[in-house]
Amino acid sequence: AQTVTQSQPEMSVQEAETVTLSCTYDTSESNYYLFWYKQPPSRQMILVIRQEAYKQQNATENRFSVNFQKAAKSFSLKISDSQLGDTAMYFCAFMKHVGNAGNMLTFGGGTRLMVKP
């Protein structure tokens, strides 16, 4: 079974600054996907960024980037130029690759991020 650990229950950052959210995971799989999801107060799950384990290059999406360290099983999220709208719960998630049917996500416990004006 896979486990995902987010060691920071809460974090805060000043608007326009940079913040890094930590995530570690444990798996015996060699082929898998990692995700960061954002859950604002509306409770809608929003995909922030995705990383495929076989890709060495770290994924980036505008202000969001990851530091994927496969050997260390670490997958941190960096948010640059933080905006007030980034305030939300952030979940790190793991999904093992199983053909075209896909598989379920295993979520970390979440990090509540507050961006302060």
Added chain:
Amino acid sequence: GAVVSQHPSWVICKSGTSVKIECRSLDFQATTMFWYRQFPKQSLMLMATSNEGSKATYEQGVEKDKFLINHASLTLSTLTVTSAHPEDSSFYICSAKGSQGKNSPLHFGNGTRLTVT
């Protein structure tokens, strides 16, 4: 983009009654849907995997006779909470994998807040 519609968005019911939650993929076919449960300030926990045309696969500790899942078509999965109790009060979220093969993203519904009185 692909949309997953979940209905109702919130429901209040009395103890002992049953409640049905629907999860629809609006513009794509989903052979597999996932049902999650989220308690306040906690992470999403997978309850079951819903497979079109076959029995759902339940996670350990989830009572299949209490949480009935039906996936009768490629666009609809339903979760019925039977004989609801106050401890069943929670936020239930479904997700479905797109139909674009192995790289298809997971799409989430907006969730259903269930309150059992």
